[in-house]
Amino acid sequence: MVLFKPNLNVTINKALADKNGRYILTQTSIDETNVVFVNIYEPNDTSQQILFLRDLSSSVLSSYANENIMLGGDFNCVNNAMDKKCGRPFVSKNAAVTEFESTIRVHSFVDAWRIVNLHNIGFTWGNPSMKRQIRLDYFFTPKVLQKLIQECRIIPNTFSGHSALILTICFNEETEPCGPGYWRFNNSLLSDNEYITLLHSKIPKFVEKYKEVEGKGLFWEMVKMEIRGLTVRFSKLNAKRNRDEEKLLTFKFPKLSAKLQTAYSEDDKAELQRIKIKLSDFQTEKTRGAIIRSRARWYEYGEKNSKYFLNLEKVNYRRKYISSLIKQNGTRIDDPKEILNEEQNFFVELYSSRNVDPDSEGFSDFFNVP
Numbered sequence: 001m002v003l004f005k006p007n008l009n010v011t012i013n014k015a016l017a018d019k020n021g022r023y024i025l026t027q028t029s030i031d032e033t034n035v036v037f038v039n040i041y042e043p044n045d046t047s048q049q050i051l052f053l054r055d056l057s058s059s060v061l062s063s064y065a066n067e068n069i070m071l072g073g074d075f076n077c078v079n080n081a082m083d084k085k086c087g088r089p090f091v092s093k094n095a096a097v098t099e100f101e102s103t104i105r106v107h108s109f110v111d112a113w114r115i116v117n118l119h120n121i122g123f124t125w126g127n128p129s130m131k132r133q134i135r136l137d138y139f140f141t142p143k144v145l146q147k148l149i150q151e152c153r154i155i156p157n158t159f160s161g162h163s164a165l166i167l168t169i170c171f172n173e174e175t176e177p178c179g180p181g182y183w184r185f186n187n188s189l190l191s192d193n194e195y196i197t198l199l200h201s202k203i204p205k206f207v208e209k210y211k212e213v214e215g216k217g218l219f220w221e222m223v224k225m226e227i228r229g230l231t232v233r234f235s236k237l238n239a240k241r242n243r244d245e246e247k248l249l250t251f252k253f254p255k256l257s258a259k260l261q262t263a264y265s266e267d268d269k270a271e272l273q274r275i276k277i278k279l280s281d282f283q284t285e286k287t288r289g290a291i292i293r294s295r296a297r298w299y300e301y302g303e304k305n306s307k308y309f310l311n312l313e314k315v316n317y318r319r320k321y322i323s324s325l326i327k328q329n330g331t332r333i334d335d336p337k338e339i340l341n342e343e344q345n346f347f348v349e350l351y352s353s354r355n356v357d358p359d360s361e362g363f364s365d366f367f368n369v370p
Helices: 046-064 095-106 112-116 143-148 187-191 193-209 216-262 266-294 306-320 336-350 361-367
Strands: 010-017 023-030 033-041 068-074 109-111 137-142 149-155 164-169
Touching (some): 023 046, 033 046, 046 068, 068 164, 095 109, 109 143, 112 164, 137 143, 143 149, 187 193
Antiparallel strands (some): 010 023, 023 033
Protein backbone atom coordinates (compact mmCIF):
# COMPACT_ATOMS: atom_id res chain seq x y z
CA MET A 1 0.00 0.00 0.00
CA VAL A 2 0.89 3.67 -0.36
CA LEU A 3 -0.86 5.79 2.27
CA PHE A 4 -0.95 9.58 2.78
CA LYS A 5 -1.91 11.61 5.83
CA PRO A 6 -5.32 13.29 5.44
CA ASN A 7 -3.86 16.74 6.16
CA LEU A 8 -1.09 16.40 3.57
CA ASN A 9 -1.40 18.70 0.56
CA VAL A 10 -1.16 15.90 -2.01
CA THR A 11 -2.76 15.40 -5.41
CA ILE A 12 -2.76 11.85 -6.76
CA ASN A 13 -2.43 12.10 -10.53
CA LYS A 14 -2.14 8.40 -11.29
CA ALA A 15 -2.20 5.07 -9.47
CA LEU A 16 -1.50 1.62 -10.83
CA ALA A 17 -0.81 -1.81 -9.37
CA ASP A 18 0.87 -4.96 -10.64
CA LYS A 19 -1.62 -7.74 -11.43
CA ASN A 20 0.54 -10.15 -9.42
CA GLY A 21 0.60 -7.83 -6.42
CA ARG A 22 4.35 -7.20 -6.68
CA TYR A 23 4.26 -3.40 -6.84
CA ILE A 24 1.97 -0.41 -6.51
CA LEU A 25 2.74 3.03 -7.96
CA THR A 26 1.28 6.46 -7.28
CA GLN A 27 2.19 9.55 -9.28
CA THR A 28 1.61 12.53 -7.04
CA SER A 29 2.10 16.24 -6.61
CA ILE A 30 3.01 17.27 -3.06
CA ASP A 31 3.17 21.01 -2.41
CA GLU A 32 3.79 21.53 -6.15
CA THR A 33 6.61 18.95 -6.19
CA ASN A 34 6.07 15.93 -8.45
CA VAL A 35 6.93 12.66 -6.71
CA VAL A 36 6.37 9.08 -7.87
CA PHE A 37 6.10 6.54 -5.04
CA VAL A 38 6.77 2.89 -5.90
CA ASN A 39 6.25 0.24 -3.23
CA ILE A 40 7.47 -3.25 -4.17
CA TYR A 41 7.50 -6.79 -2.83
CA GLU A 42 10.20 -8.74 -4.61
CA PRO A 43 9.94 -12.53 -5.04
CA ASN A 44 12.12 -14.88 -2.99
CA ASP A 45 13.20 -17.10 -5.87
CA THR A 46 16.43 -15.92 -7.56
CA SER A 47 15.27 -16.48 -11.15
CA GLN A 48 11.97 -14.70 -10.44
CA GLN A 49 13.85 -11.83 -8.80
CA ILE A 50 15.87 -11.25 -11.97
CA LEU A 51 12.76 -11.25 -14.18
CA PHE A 52 10.90 -8.99 -11.76
CA LEU A 53 13.72 -6.41 -11.55
CA ARG A 54 14.14 -6.32 -15.32
CA ASP A 55 10.42 -5.81 -15.85
CA LEU A 56 10.28 -3.18 -13.09
CA SER A 57 13.19 -1.29 -14.65
CA SER A 58 12.02 -1.35 -18.27
CA SER A 59 8.23 -1.20 -17.89
CA VAL A 60 7.79 0.96 -14.78
CA LEU A 61 10.83 2.99 -13.70
CA SER A 62 11.89 3.95 -17.24
CA SER A 63 8.44 5.41 -17.87
CA TYR A 64 9.06 7.94 -15.08
CA ALA A 65 12.73 8.65 -15.79
CA ASN A 66 12.10 12.41 -15.63
CA GLU A 67 10.32 12.27 -12.26
CA ASN A 68 11.44 12.16 -8.62
CA ILE A 69 11.02 8.43 -7.94
CA MET A 70 10.91 7.16 -4.35
CA LEU A 71 11.40 3.40 -4.53
CA GLY A 72 10.88 1.36 -1.39
CA GLY A 73 9.74 -2.01 -0.10
CA ASP A 74 10.84 -5.55 0.65
CA PHE A 75 13.54 -6.49 -1.87
CA ASN A 76 14.27 -9.95 -0.42
CA CYS A 77 17.86 -9.37 -1.48
CA VAL A 78 21.02 -7.72 -0.17
CA ASN A 79 23.77 -5.96 -2.10
CA ASN A 80 26.31 -5.50 0.67
CA ALA A 81 28.01 -7.91 3.08
CA MET A 82 27.31 -5.45 5.92
CA ASP A 83 23.57 -6.00 5.45
CA LYS A 84 23.71 -9.68 6.38
CA LYS A 85 24.55 -11.57 9.58
CA CYS A 86 25.07 -15.35 9.55
CA GLY A 87 23.31 -17.64 7.11
CA ARG A 88 24.77 -18.18 3.66
CA PRO A 89 27.73 -15.90 2.89
CA PHE A 90 27.10 -12.86 0.73
CA VAL A 91 28.09 -13.47 -2.91
CA SER A 92 28.54 -10.26 -4.90
CA LYS A 93 28.56 -12.14 -8.22
CA ASN A 94 25.16 -13.71 -7.58
CA ALA A 95 22.92 -13.12 -10.62
CA ALA A 96 20.12 -11.56 -8.53
CA VAL A 97 22.57 -9.25 -6.73
CA THR A 98 24.06 -8.20 -10.07
CA GLU A 99 20.61 -7.38 -11.46
CA PHE A 100 19.73 -5.53 -8.24
CA GLU A 101 22.86 -3.38 -8.48
CA SER A 102 22.29 -2.79 -12.21
CA THR A 103 18.75 -1.51 -11.60
CA ILE A 104 19.97 0.91 -8.93
CA ARG A 105 22.84 2.12 -11.09
CA VAL A 106 20.82 2.57 -14.30
CA HIS A 107 18.23 4.76 -12.57
CA SER A 108 20.80 6.70 -10.50
CA PHE A 109 19.33 5.68 -7.14
CA VAL A 110 21.04 5.90 -3.76
CA ASP A 111 20.35 3.77 -0.70
CA ALA A 112 18.86 6.32 1.72
CA TRP A 113 19.61 4.33 4.87
CA ARG A 114 23.21 3.68 3.88
CA ILE A 115 23.71 7.37 3.02
CA VAL A 116 22.72 8.38 6.56
CA ASN A 117 24.33 5.37 8.26
CA LEU A 118 27.50 5.05 6.22
CA HIS A 119 29.38 2.61 8.47
CA ASN A 120 26.57 1.43 10.74
CA ILE A 121 25.00 -2.01 10.77
CA GLY A 122 21.21 -2.34 10.76
CA PHE A 123 18.77 -5.12 9.92
CA THR A 124 15.05 -5.16 9.11
CA TRP A 125 14.42 -8.91 9.40
CA GLY A 126 15.60 -11.67 11.68
CA ASN A 127 14.65 -15.23 12.44
CA PRO A 128 13.07 -16.07 15.85
CA SER A 129 16.45 -16.82 17.43
CA MET A 130 17.86 -13.54 16.02
CA LYS A 131 21.01 -15.42 15.04
CA ARG A 132 20.32 -14.67 11.39
CA GLN A 133 19.55 -11.06 10.50
CA ILE A 134 19.33 -9.27 7.16
CA ARG A 135 18.48 -5.81 5.86
CA LEU A 136 15.86 -6.66 3.24
CA ASP A 137 13.87 -3.42 3.25
CA TYR A 138 15.13 -0.34 1.43
CA PHE A 139 14.30 3.21 0.46
CA PHE A 140 15.97 4.36 -2.75
CA THR A 141 15.91 7.99 -3.85
CA PRO A 142 17.33 9.76 -6.93
CA LYS A 143 20.96 10.71 -6.43
CA VAL A 144 20.15 14.39 -6.99
CA LEU A 145 17.89 14.34 -3.90
CA GLN A 146 20.56 12.79 -1.71
CA LYS A 147 21.34 15.99 0.20
CA LEU A 148 17.63 16.49 0.95
CA ILE A 149 17.56 13.34 3.10
CA GLN A 150 17.24 14.44 6.71
CA GLU A 151 16.76 11.11 8.45
CA CYS A 152 16.48 7.40 7.69
CA ARG A 153 16.17 4.94 10.56
CA ILE A 154 14.98 1.42 11.34
CA ILE A 155 12.39 0.95 14.08
CA PRO A 156 11.06 -2.41 15.33
CA ASN A 157 7.34 -3.18 15.31
CA THR A 158 5.13 -5.81 16.95
CA PHE A 159 2.78 -6.69 14.09
CA SER A 160 5.25 -7.86 11.43
CA GLY A 161 8.37 -9.93 11.04
CA HIS A 162 10.02 -6.94 9.40
CA SER A 163 11.11 -3.74 11.13
CA ALA A 164 9.82 -0.45 9.76
CA LEU A 165 12.02 1.90 7.79
CA ILE A 166 11.38 5.63 8.24
CA LEU A 167 12.65 8.18 5.73
CA THR A 168 12.45 11.92 6.26
CA ILE A 169 13.16 14.06 3.22
CA CYS A 170 12.66 17.80 2.63
CA PHE A 171 11.78 19.00 -0.87
CA ASN A 172 12.00 22.70 -0.03
CA GLU A 173 15.69 22.90 -0.87
CA GLU A 174 16.72 23.23 -4.49
CA THR A 175 19.87 22.22 -6.28
CA GLU A 176 22.35 24.91 -7.17
CA PRO A 177 21.68 26.38 -10.63
CA CYS A 178 24.12 25.03 -13.19
CA GLY A 179 26.86 27.31 -14.44
CA PRO A 180 27.80 28.10 -18.04
CA GLY A 181 29.68 24.82 -18.50
CA TYR A 182 32.16 24.14 -21.28
CA TRP A 183 31.78 25.82 -24.67
CA ARG A 184 31.25 23.40 -27.54
CA PHE A 185 31.17 24.23 -31.22
CA ASN A 186 27.67 24.07 -32.72
CA ASN A 187 28.18 22.40 -36.09
CA SER A 188 24.94 23.91 -37.40
CA LEU A 189 27.03 27.06 -37.92
CA LEU A 190 28.69 25.28 -40.83
CA SER A 191 25.37 25.65 -42.68
CA ASP A 192 25.08 29.35 -41.80
CA ASN A 193 26.19 31.39 -44.83
CA GLU A 194 26.63 34.53 -42.72
CA TYR A 195 29.03 32.74 -40.36
CA ILE A 196 30.97 31.12 -43.23
CA THR A 197 31.38 34.48 -45.01
CA LEU A 198 32.52 36.13 -41.78
CA LEU A 199 35.03 33.36 -41.10
CA HIS A 200 36.47 33.55 -44.62
CA SER A 201 37.04 37.26 -44.20
CA LYS A 202 38.62 36.98 -40.73
CA ILE A 203 40.99 34.02 -41.06
CA PRO A 204 43.52 35.88 -43.29
CA LYS A 205 43.59 38.68 -40.70
CA PHE A 206 44.28 36.18 -37.90
CA VAL A 207 47.10 34.64 -39.96
CA GLU A 208 48.61 38.07 -40.55
CA LYS A 209 48.28 38.98 -36.87
CA TYR A 210 50.38 36.02 -35.69
CA LYS A 211 52.78 35.64 -38.60
CA GLU A 212 55.72 36.52 -36.35
CA VAL A 213 54.98 33.69 -33.93
CA GLU A 214 57.71 31.06 -33.94
CA GLY A 215 56.61 27.47 -34.03
CA LYS A 216 53.77 26.14 -36.16
CA GLY A 217 52.09 24.53 -33.16
CA LEU A 218 51.80 27.79 -31.23
CA PHE A 219 50.79 29.66 -34.38
CA TRP A 220 47.95 27.21 -35.00
CA GLU A 221 46.75 27.44 -31.39
CA MET A 222 46.65 31.26 -31.55
CA VAL A 223 44.63 31.22 -34.79
CA LYS A 224 42.22 28.68 -33.25
CA MET A 225 41.85 30.93 -30.20
CA GLU A 226 40.81 33.83 -32.44
CA ILE A 227 38.34 31.62 -34.36
CA ARG A 228 36.84 30.41 -31.09
CA GLY A 229 36.39 33.96 -29.78
CA LEU A 230 34.79 35.04 -33.06
CA THR A 231 32.47 32.01 -33.03
CA VAL A 232 31.37 32.60 -29.42
CA ARG A 233 30.54 36.26 -30.13
CA PHE A 234 28.68 35.38 -33.33
CA SER A 235 26.71 32.58 -31.61
CA LYS A 236 25.64 34.83 -28.73
CA LEU A 237 24.57 37.61 -31.07
CA ASN A 238 22.70 35.15 -33.31
CA ALA A 239 20.97 33.51 -30.32
CA LYS A 240 19.83 36.90 -28.98
CA ARG A 241 18.56 37.87 -32.42
CA ASN A 242 16.56 34.62 -32.67
CA ARG A 243 15.14 35.03 -29.14
CA ASP A 244 14.00 38.56 -29.91
CA GLU A 245 12.42 37.48 -33.19
CA GLU A 246 10.65 34.51 -31.57
CA LYS A 247 9.34 36.73 -28.78
CA LEU A 248 7.98 39.23 -31.30
CA LEU A 249 6.34 36.53 -33.43
CA THR A 250 4.82 34.87 -30.35
CA PHE A 251 3.33 38.25 -29.42
CA LYS A 252 1.95 38.87 -32.91
CA PHE A 253 0.53 35.37 -33.50
CA PRO A 254 -2.55 35.51 -31.19
CA LYS A 255 -3.33 39.10 -32.19
CA LEU A 256 -3.28 38.26 -35.90
CA SER A 257 -5.40 35.14 -35.29
CA ALA A 258 -7.99 37.21 -33.44
CA LYS A 259 -7.99 39.84 -36.20
CA LEU A 260 -8.69 37.22 -38.88
CA GLN A 261 -11.75 36.05 -36.94
CA THR A 262 -13.36 39.48 -37.25
CA ALA A 263 -11.85 40.94 -40.45
CA TYR A 264 -10.58 38.37 -42.96
CA SER A 265 -7.74 39.39 -45.23
CA GLU A 266 -5.58 37.37 -47.62
CA ASP A 267 -2.54 39.40 -46.62
CA ASP A 268 -3.15 38.75 -42.92
CA LYS A 269 -3.71 35.05 -43.66
CA ALA A 270 -0.40 34.84 -45.53
CA GLU A 271 1.37 36.68 -42.71
CA LEU A 272 -0.15 34.32 -40.13
CA GLN A 273 1.05 31.32 -42.12
CA ARG A 274 4.54 32.81 -42.33
CA ILE A 275 4.59 33.32 -38.55
CA LYS A 276 3.43 29.75 -37.94
CA ILE A 277 6.17 28.35 -40.17
CA LYS A 278 8.81 30.53 -38.54
CA LEU A 279 7.72 29.57 -35.01
CA SER A 280 7.70 25.91 -36.07
CA ASP A 281 11.28 26.31 -37.32
CA PHE A 282 12.32 27.79 -33.98
CA GLN A 283 10.68 24.88 -32.17
CA THR A 284 12.37 22.32 -34.43
CA GLU A 285 15.77 23.91 -33.81
CA LYS A 286 15.18 23.92 -30.04
CA THR A 287 14.19 20.26 -30.12
CA ARG A 288 17.24 19.35 -32.20
CA GLY A 289 19.52 21.09 -29.71
CA ALA A 290 17.78 19.42 -26.76
CA ILE A 291 18.15 16.00 -28.41
CA ILE A 292 21.89 16.54 -28.85
CA ARG A 293 22.38 17.85 -25.30
CA SER A 294 20.22 15.09 -23.77
CA ARG A 295 22.27 12.47 -25.62
CA ALA A 296 19.08 10.64 -26.56
CA ARG A 297 20.04 7.44 -28.37
CA TRP A 298 16.69 6.84 -30.09
CA TYR A 299 14.12 9.29 -31.36
CA GLU A 300 11.70 9.47 -34.24
CA TYR A 301 12.56 11.71 -37.17
CA GLY A 302 10.49 14.89 -36.98
CA GLU A 303 9.83 14.47 -33.26
CA LYS A 304 8.92 17.85 -31.75
CA ASN A 305 8.19 16.91 -28.16
CA SER A 306 10.83 19.30 -26.86
CA LYS A 307 9.53 18.96 -23.28
CA TYR A 308 10.56 15.30 -23.21
CA PHE A 309 14.09 16.00 -24.45
CA LEU A 310 14.50 19.04 -22.21
CA ASN A 311 13.48 16.90 -19.22
CA LEU A 312 15.92 14.24 -20.35
CA GLU A 313 18.60 16.91 -20.48
CA LYS A 314 17.74 17.84 -16.87
CA VAL A 315 18.03 14.19 -15.86
CA ASN A 316 21.53 14.03 -17.35
CA TYR A 317 22.45 17.15 -15.39
CA ARG A 318 21.10 15.59 -12.19
CA ARG A 319 23.20 12.49 -12.73
CA LYS A 320 26.36 14.61 -13.00
CA TYR A 321 25.43 16.91 -10.11
CA ILE A 322 27.59 16.37 -6.99
CA SER A 323 25.22 16.89 -4.06
CA SER A 324 27.69 15.85 -1.34
CA LEU A 325 31.36 15.05 -1.00
CA ILE A 326 33.47 13.14 1.52
CA LYS A 327 36.73 14.92 2.25
CA GLN A 328 40.06 13.18 2.85
CA ASN A 329 39.57 13.50 6.60
CA GLY A 330 36.29 11.55 6.34
CA THR A 331 33.87 14.44 6.92
CA ARG A 332 30.93 14.94 4.59
CA ILE A 333 30.10 18.34 3.09
CA ASP A 334 26.79 19.25 1.42
CA ASP A 335 27.09 22.98 0.85
CA PRO A 336 27.58 23.67 -2.92
CA LYS A 337 30.18 26.39 -2.30
CA GLU A 338 32.19 24.15 0.02
CA ILE A 339 32.04 21.34 -2.57
CA LEU A 340 33.33 23.67 -5.30
CA ASN A 341 36.13 24.90 -3.04
CA GLU A 342 37.11 21.33 -2.16
CA GLU A 343 37.15 20.34 -5.83
CA GLN A 344 39.29 23.37 -6.67
CA ASN A 345 41.74 22.61 -3.86
CA PHE A 346 41.99 18.99 -4.97
CA PHE A 347 42.90 19.83 -8.56
CA VAL A 348 45.20 22.70 -7.56
CA GLU A 349 47.11 20.22 -5.40
CA LEU A 350 47.00 17.56 -8.11
CA TYR A 351 48.46 19.79 -10.82
CA SER A 352 50.81 21.90 -8.70
CA SER A 353 54.39 21.75 -9.88
CA ARG A 354 56.89 20.36 -7.43
CA ASN A 355 60.62 21.01 -7.40
CA VAL A 356 62.24 17.64 -7.93
CA ASP A 357 65.97 17.12 -7.70
CA PRO A 358 67.15 15.78 -11.10
CA ASP A 359 69.88 13.86 -9.29
CA SER A 360 67.43 12.05 -7.01
CA GLU A 361 66.95 8.30 -7.36
CA GLY A 362 63.21 8.59 -8.07
CA PHE A 363 63.76 11.12 -10.87
CA SER A 364 66.22 8.96 -12.76
CA ASP A 365 64.16 5.82 -12.25
CA PHE A 366 61.16 7.50 -13.88
CA PHE A 367 63.04 8.05 -17.15
CA ASN A 368 64.72 4.67 -17.09
CA VAL A 369 61.50 2.69 -17.13
CA PRO A 370 61.61 0.40 -20.22
